[in-house]
Amino acid sequence: xxxxxxxxxxxxxxxxxxxxxxxxxxxxxxxxxxxxxxxxxxxxxxxxxxxxxxxxxxxxxxxxxxx
Numbered sequence: 782x783x784x785x786x787x788x789x790x791x792x793x794x795x796x797x798x799x800x801x802x803x804x805x806x807x808x809x810x811x812x813x814x815x816x817x818x819x820x821x822x823x824x825x826x827x828x829x830x831x832x833x834x835x836x837x838x839x840x841x842x843x844x845x846x847x848x
Contacts, residue, residue, distance in 0.1 A: 782824040790821030 797814030 784825055784828050787825035790817045794821060811826035820839040
C-alpha cells in the first residue's frame with residue numbers, strides 16, 4: 782500500500798464516519814469508517830518507515846534463521 786492508497790482509505794473512512802447518515806441493517810457505517818481510517822493511517826506509517834533510508838554507516842541486512 783502506498784501513501785496515496787492510505788490517504789484514500791483515510792478520506793473514505795472519514796466520509797463514512799462523519800458525513801453519511803444512512804441506516805443499514807447489520808452494518809454500522811461509522812464503525813466501517815473508523816476501521817478504514819485506522820488501516821489507512823497504519824498503511825501510511827508503515828510505508829514511511831519502510832521508505833526511510835538507513836542511517837549513514839549502517840546497512841540493513843537480513844539474518845537467516847537457522848533451525
